[in-house]
Amino acid sequence: MKAEILAVGTELLMGQIVNTNAQYLSSKLPDVGISVYYHSVVGDNPERLRESLELALKRCDVVITTGGLGPTQDDLTKETISEVCGRRLVLHQESLDAIKAFFKKIGREMTHNNEKQAYMPENCTILKNNNGTAPGCIIEQGGKVIVMLPGPPSEMKPMFDDSVFPYFRERSSYAIESKFLRVFGIGESAMETKILDLIEGQTNPTIATYAKEGEVTIRVSARVEQGKDAEKLLGPVIEEIRKRTGDSLYSEEDRTLDQVAAELLSGHKLTLATAESCTGGLISQMLTNIPGISSVFMGGAVTYSNDAKEEYLGVRRDTLLQYGAVSRQTAAEMAAGVRSRLKTDIGVAVTGIAGPDGGTPDKPVGLVYIGLSSEKGTVTKELRLLGNRKRIRTITALHVFDMIRRHVSGLEIDTGDKE
Amino acid sequence: MKAEILAVGTELLMGQIVNTNAQYLSSKLPDVGISVYYHSVVGDNPERLRESLELALKRCDVVITTGGLGPTQDDLTKETISEVCGRRLVLHQESLDAIKAFFKKIGREMTHNNEKQAYMPENCTILKNNNGTAPGCIIEQGGKVIVMLPGPPSEMKPMFDDSVFPYFRERSSYAIESKFLRVFGIGESAMETKILDLIEGQTNPTIATYAKEGEVTIRVSARVEQGKDAEKLLGPVIEEIRKRTGDSLYSEEDRTLDQVAAELLSGHKLTLATAESCTGGLISQMLTNIPGISSVFMGGAVTYSNDAKEEYLGVRRDTLLQYGAVSRQTAAEMAAGVRSRLKTDIGVAVTGIAGPDGGTPDKPVGLVYIGLSSEKGTVTKELRLLGNRKRIRTITALHVFDMIRRHVSGLEIDTGDKE
Structure with missing residues (x-):
């Protein structure tokens, strides 16, 4: 089935917000057998909305609209689509009650114009909104399906x-199951080369690589008949990828590297302290974004x-004078120092030159030393990174x-890494 | 003039990337008298691209495409548009030389397919690409203008x-000049109420408010004939907004609050240290994102x-036992402590409950204390914030x-703030 995602809202055309809804829907729809052929955006203008809708219905089987379900006079999606489909808008009491309850919950007065949101096209499937006031709906009309969703991503998603x-999955004869393998320490093109024969040789499962700053995610997707087990298709391919990525593969559950590190520490009941120079608190900030981290992370110093x-x-002053603040020696003392001061099992430290200024021929922008101190001693690693300040800090x-x-899992730690 | 932004790329329809290009262009085009009426996205498919292009040319005066200018067989934007416009592709030697020079600069071998990028539609205006290999171009055809831009935002912008x-500005009879006033401490709806009469009463300049987490930006835009001074229109309106926002107005140059604070400290030659509990390094991380901050920020502790x-x-242990870690007293001692340990002019501290767990009836999630210590003594502030962990930390x-x-500027500091 072919789909068009039609976003309605002048704020999109004014550049005030980005159409992240289209991305979200596009990433999900293939899993229920729907291919997205077009995205389009129109403003809060009934004439242009009508034309866009008619075009979408002509060229696609499924049209999903986002936005224009609000309480104001500007919000015209439901009205326009109902007109195009020749359906009346009728009061849906359950939705009206839900809207009233919503206002009660947040302690605000419900205004009269909110009632408009409870008028829905006749003979449609109502979609409850647990995170806002506008219900959505699904209309089936002449073999086509129109889905109307609210604009705010927190309600739409x-x-x-x-x-x-679930509506589409029930109607799809097959299902797509995906696994996400995450790899750190191998670049995207190197990664693709490693598994190119798999990517090219496979049609089911399909394999794709996505690069994010410093990381690569490999998506393996199997298409199976409804109710059948995808594991038989996925298993052997994932096993083969495991062999080729080795210990660079850090998650098979689409988890991030900071989450994986935190879970390993927590699982081994190890405590951590951080000492950061060029990252300036980025590492502790990422860790403390994770709820419940306080059993693992004791604190740190931004020096x-x-x-x-x-x-x-x-x-030691001597170390700073002899080797400089950006050196293996300083990184090692920082890591050992924070571990000893905060009495943790592990201390990690970072010192480097994030730029844009401060680089010298000897110690260029992008030179970073990491230290990790534990009861087994202290290891250090030299990085030579490319890119701007933000990228150097993130990587x-x-x-x-x-x-x-690697430390907690007992894997090898490389002491130098050059991009 | 009416415009459509047509993005070309299957990766957009697969949900792998978000169409931020459309937002960027949409936010800029009104300033040269162009109104964006439609966004659309098609995949790397010549037939659908041709249809979308023909539709865009029918309904708009300006069509801006992004993407599909790369070296591979998939990249078809230039080829398809040239065909629709009945133009040949001819070798543009200057572009070829630039592509060769680009590869030399990054130290990679130029492959044969990159030559394709130097073939451009005849009689077009070539747009140099200083950040990649694909040149863009502008075609004028039958009173319409087609602009082709590369897909990567780092090249497109x-x-x-x-x-x-500049091409459109030269052809526009008027210009739009905008000022961005940024306000902290007044919510968006309260802000709108404060200036509603101005928003509704004005047609030139126009006034709009945008809310971001915890902040409001007021955009004031004046439309003037080319070469005329917008100040006469903008000045009185901005003066009126200044009166109504008082000292909550923290920037008239669209700067962020962390930048403004850092510049004030730097301008007054004051040094700063931070002590963070629930923010976990977020404050030091934001500060150290700013290049050159090392003259101001000495360091901090994440405790x-x-x-x-x-x-x-x-x-003091007594303070922690008597009042708890989340208390005015602890915040005050943290701020004074970090200031004294790191010998800075100012010490700031944060302690609070960011959630989702850890709240009690007495000290609920969202309760935060801030301390600021200086030679004048220590002030504290209580916040009672709503929302999730990320929002509480950011606000x-x-x-x-x-x-x-406020401290550096000698403004009043409120000691309690409830959302």
């Missing part, structure tokens, strides 16, 4: 996941100045999490 | 800014555990930057 995805490195980490943080993962 | 924007608060900040960080701004 759960409505799609809870109601629309931008040399004085702070001495005061908080006990880095450094990922290397730290990978080093923690 | 500078090409648009450097070449396309998640009580032990870390004692070890790094000298918070807290903004309050810290606002407190620094």
Whole structure:
């Protein structure tokens, strides 16, 4: 089945917001056998909306609209589609009650214009909105399916996941099951080369690689008849990818490297402290984004100045003078220092030159040292990274999490890494 | 003039990337008198691309395409548009030389298929690409204008800014000049109420408010004839908004609160240290994102555990036992402690409950205390914030930057703030 995603809203055409809804829906629809052929965006204009809708119905089997279900006079999606489909709007009491209950819950007065949101096209499937006031709906008309979803992603996504995805899955003769394997330490093109024969040789499962800053995700998707087990198709391919990626494969559950590191620490009941110079708190900030991290992460020091490195980490002045703040020696003392001060099992430290200024021929922008200290001693790693300040900091943080993962899992740690 | 932005690329329809290009172009085009009426996206399919292009040319005066200018067989935008416009593709030697030079610069071998990128439609305006290999171009055809831009935002944006924007500005009889006023501490609806009469009463300049987490930006845009001064129109309106926003207005140059705080500290030659509990390094991380911050920011402590608060900040055990880690007293001792340990002019501290767990009836999720210590003593502020962990942490960080701004500027600091 071919689909068009039609977003309605002048704020999109004014560039005030990005159409992330189209991306979200596009990433999900193939799993229920629907191929997205077009995205389109129109403003809050009934004439252009009508024309766009008619075009979409002509060229696709499924049309999913987002936006234009609000309470104001501008919100015209439901009205326009009902007119095109020759259906009346009728009061849906259950929706009206839900809207009233919603306003009660958030402690605000319901205004009269919110009642408009409870008028729905006759003979449609109503989609409950648990995160806002506008219900969505599905209309089946002349062999075509029209789905109307609210615009705010916080309402659109759960409505799609809870109601629309199951609707299409029931009607699809097959299902797609995907596994996401995440790899750190192998670049995207190198990764693709490693598994190119698999990518090209396979039609089911299909294999695709996606690159994110410093990481590669491999998606393996199997298409099976409804109710059949995808494992038989996925298993052997995943096993083969495991062999080729080795210990660079850090997650088979689409988890991030910081989550994996935190879970390993927590699973082994190990505590952690951080000492950050060029990352400036990025590592501790990522860790503390994870709820419940307080059993693992005790704290850390952000030591931008040399004085702070001495005061908080006990880095020796001699070391700073002899080797410089950006050196293996300083990284090692920082890691050992924070571990000893905060009495944790592991201490990690980062010192480097994130740029744009501060580089020298000897110590260029992108030179970073990482230290990891534990009861087994201290290991350090040299990175030579490319890119701007933000990228250097982000990739450094990922290397730290990978080093923690390798340490806790007893894997080999490389001491130097050049991009 | 009416415009359509037509993105070409199967990766958009697969949901692998978001169409941020459409947003970027949409936000810029009104400034040269062009109204965006449609966004559309098609895959790398010549037939559907041709149909979409023909439709766009029928309903708009300007069509801007993004994507499909790459070296591979999939990249068909230039070929398809040339065919629709009845133009041949001819070798553009200057572009070929530029592509060769680009490959030399990055130290890679130029492959044969890259030559395809130097073949351009005859009689077009070539747009240089300083950040990649694909040149763009502008075709004028039958009173319509077609602009072809590369897909990667890092190439598309500078090409648009450097070449396309000036092209349209030259042809526009008027210009739009905008000022962005940024406000912290007044919610969007309260802000809109404060200036509703201005918003409704004005047609030139126009006034619009945009909300971001915790902040509001007011855009004031004046439309003037080319070469005329917009200041006469903008000045009185901005003066009126200044009066109504008072000292909540923190920037008239579209700068962020962390930048403003950092610039104030730097301008007054003041140094800063941070002590973070629930924000976990977010504040230091935001500060150290700013290049050159090392003259201002000396370092800080991320003290998640009580032990870390004692070890790094000298918070008294008695204080922690009597008032708890989340209290005005602890925040005050944290701020004073980090300032004294790192010998800075100012110390700021945060302690709170970011959730989702850890809340009690007495100290619910969202309760946060901020401390600011200086030679004048220590002030504290209580926040009661709503929302999830990420939001609570982000809004807290903004309050810290606002407190620094107010302290350095000698403005009043409120000691309690409830959402």
